[in-house]
Amino acid sequence: MWDFPLFPEQASTAARHVDQVYFALIALSIFFIFSIGGAALYFMTHYHFRRDADRRNVPKSNWKLEVIFIGSAVVVSTFFFFWGAYKYLKISQATDDALELFVLGKQWMWKVQYPEGQREINRLHIPVNQPIMLRLTSQDVIHSFYVPAFRVKQDVVPGRYTTLWFEATKTGTFKLECAEYCGTDHSRMLGEVVVMSAPDFARWLANRPVQSTMVAQGERIFARAGCSGCHTAASAVHAPDLQGLFGRRVALSTGETLVADASYIRDSILLPKKHVVAGYAPIMPSFEGQLSEQEIFALLEFIKFEPALNDAANASPNTEKNDANK
Ligand code: CUA
Numbered sequence: 382m383w384d385f386p387l388f389p390e391q392a393s394t395a396a397r398h399v400d401q402v403y404f405a406l407i408a409l410s411i412f413f414i415f416s417i418g419g420a421a422l423y424f425m426t427h428y429h430f431r432r433d434a435d436r437r438n439v440p441k442s443n444w445k446l447e448v449i450f451i452g453s454a455v456v457v458s459t460f461f462f463f464w465g466a467y468k469y470l471k472i473s474q475a476t477d478d479a480l481e482l483f484v485l486g487k488q489w490m491w492k493v494q495y496p497e498g499q500r501e502i503n504r505l506h507i508p509v510n511q512p513i514m515l516r517l518t519s520q521d522v523i524h525s526f527y528v529p530a531f532r533v534k535q536d537v538v539p540g541r542y543t544t545l546w547f548e549a550t551k552t553g554t555f556k557l558e559c560a561e562y563c564g565t566d567h568s569r570m571l572g573e574v575v576v577m578s579a580p581d582f583a584r585w586l587a588n589r590p591v592q593s594t595m596v597a598q599g600e601r602i603f604a605r606a607g608c609s610g611c612h613t614a615a616s617a618v619h620a621p622d623l624q625g626l627f628g629r630r631v632a633l634s635t636g637e638t639l640v641a642d643a644s645y646i647r648d649s650i651l652l653p654k655k656h657v658v659a660g661y662a663p664i665m666p667s668f669e670g671q672l673s674e675q676e677i678f679a680l681l682e683f684i685k686f687e688p689a690l691n692d693a694a695n696a697s698p699n700t701e702k703n704d705a706n707k
């Protein structure tokens with residue numbers, strides 16, 4: 382679509398939709414500026430006190446005009462509500478095939494983790510025409526992940542996960558900004574999103590130094606932090622089984638049920654008393670302050686893909702035994 386010169390270029394599937402609503406609202410505002418301003422000017426000159434206008438029989442009310450004014454305002458605003466809501470739903474719903482990346486905001490930088498283990502700071506490489514889902518959190522204050530060319534913006538909030546979905550439609554380098562005042566160097570919390578063709582992206586990923594995948598990192602943390610002491614089939618302690626947990630419905634001791642998503646798992650690690658699984662005693666200690674947000678990202682990947690959740694106890698017997706006996 383046509384790129385308006387004062388706007389950043391349109392480089393994602395969302396950009397066109399956002400701009401359509403935005404331009405329509407600007408056009409509507411211009412229409413009202415001229416029609417209201419024009420009417421005001423006309424009345425000012427026509428009924429100027431020196432003018433010889435007919436001032437008899439001033440109408441007290443005119444119900445037909447009122448019906449037209451109120452009716453058209455209702456129709457126009459309702460139209461914008463439904464159109465905007467439709468567009469919002471269209472651009473905010475992630476597809477299942479999205480590539481999930483993990484982003485941690487901190488004063489004053491963006492740290493990115495790829496599932497395969499690559500890491501970046503203030504730069505995000507992504508393939509073109511591929512849905513991307515970011516899982517975002519902050520380790521200090523509220524930041525906001527903003528890519529103007531993609532027309533997407535999402536607050537990054539400490540203590541919780543937010544997600545952001547987009548699909549780039551052009552290769553190139555685009556600005557990444559923090560759009561929430563977050564302290565002295567907020568204005569320098571900048572980065573870039575590099576959109577590459579699929580083969581270039583695959584080559585880039587392959588050439589990045591990697592120590593281990595996030596699942597493997599998660600598996601190590603699972604053993605080191607002592608999770609495996611309770612949460613494996615072989616463990617003596619009676620704790621909820623994590624196999625196949627991700628996305629499953631969980632019954633809680635309060636009688637409620639909820640879906641075990643990323644936020645639930647994060648809360649269960651840091652605030653284990655918040656949601657106690659039905660049939661289990663609330664004996665799990667909190668890991669607040671013991672695990673970094675990046676380690677929790679890795680644990681999440683491990684629990685989600687669980688390559689060897691039930692054999693985690695056997696995977697690394699040395700570290701495992703020590704932690705379990707603590
Ligand atoms: Cu981070 Cu502003």
